[in-house]
Amino acid sequence: MLIDSHAHLDFYTTHPTDREEVLRRAWDAGVKTILAIGIGENPSQMHLALDLATSVTGDHQPQIFASAGVHPEQAHNATPEALAELTRLAAHPRCIAIGEIGLDYYHLENPDIPVQQQAFIAQMKVAAGLRKPIIIHCRTSELATPKAKERYGPADAAADTYNLIDEHFRPSGLPGIMHCFSGSVDDARRALDLGFYLSFAGNLTYPKAQGIRDAAAFAPADRILVETDAPFLAPIPLRGQRNEPAFVAHTAAALAELRGISPEGLADLTTENFHHLFPSTRQPGRA
Template sequence: MFLTDSHAHLDFYTETPTDRDEVLRRAYAAGVHTILAIGIGDGPATMHQALEIANATNGPDLPKIYATAGIHPQEATSATKEALAKLTALAADPRCIAIGEIGLDYYHFDNPDIATQQLAFTAQMYIAAQTRKPIIIHCRTSELATPQAKEKYGTADAWEDLLALIEQHWTHPGHGIAHGGIMHCFSGTVEQAQRSIDAGFHLSFAGNLTYPKAQSIRDAAAAASADRILVETDAPFLAPIPLRGQRNEPALVTHTAAALATLRGISPEELATLTTNNFKNLFPTTR
């Protein structure tokens, strides 16, 4: 049984000189043989780190690592001409298989204003189109945000804004763009899941799928088309039950995969094969 972790921040594992190697060996031993390392860093200045890890990782007991590059919506003010040029250059590397994570985040008060976030998101969609790379989407609404954030973002709905921008700049028939992508850490409703699938996206489910209050996510995971589901850790964040609150790592995607298999009434082995094949279909160069 081989699993694919479709979203992990491997550049965060720096507690000791051997921390990342140990994490990767545990992942391989757990059956996680492919990992997509997310290249946002702490902002554009370090978004190349995931690609460096992907190109440097090679060994019989280590997963195959692929990378992305992108500017997170929290860093949208840093999406300068120079930063976007750097992103374009990184995307030219064959091991960089997607642009992301990019999108909208109306959750934190200190995030950039809506117009700045949307401009950075749109610019990166066009880079993805030019380089023929899928996009990895981050979307977080203000529903559970602090009162200050709710006041800042008002009645704006990140999901509605996101899907509208995708329709306008990514999937619009007149643009001839159909490279798809992933709704990372999908946390929306059944309806939002279907709208995302209709727009050409895969849905990736993380450890929060296992949390007691996440019934709407489980409903979406159970209803989604079989050929559009993936699993991820978002490591080192969002460790699944029974390890919630601990540092997450790719090996623990097995817990999320088991929960998703149960929801869909299939075996963990079938789920592993299904999600790995879905990943390979979205990213043919990983076959």
């Protein structure tokens, strides 16, 4: 059994049965649980993932849990009203995390740094108050567009993210997930020191991603997860296609090979890690 720890299920709307077909293929591929990320296109759509988590039921369907959050690209819309709605959604038992939240200095049109940081801190406070883990979006500034680098200057999104977590979330004692982990071994070490899990996506399989693979091999066995970030970042051999939860099997196989274990062993390991992080997701009858 595999768990996709990060998928944007509300994005599957190309035809009336698109999402149902995606979920059926996930089930057939052995993906029995999906964490649907509740950011939507903007904060007015944060509820969509929880709507799915509370409505999708039946045989041959993965169980779905949800998160809710304001993405850093939408930080300017993290109004008091949006934060109140986030608090309401996140209080639901099927909403198991706040996210994805964080910082992103990658695009020229992203909000100003103080706006992003204010929204990030506010959401960490919501998570701490509700005793929910957080899911972190952190895109390295090294890959930012040239105009974004000019705008944001020497600021580093990863360094700022870790510093703000250390100051505003670490005292809560709560864990979190570094979603689509794309950093170095040093970045991994700092995330782990903060109590976070590292979730690896399809970019783990890309030829130029040796740094991510080094971090994936380094990470402790009890702190790794797998995800798709679907519909984005399809893994090799499906790169360029629309990603979907069924494809997490390819990333899991690559991660298993890196760590010298069987795909079945990797599936068992990451499933147990997910349930340890989110105990309410464990099916009745499991230890």
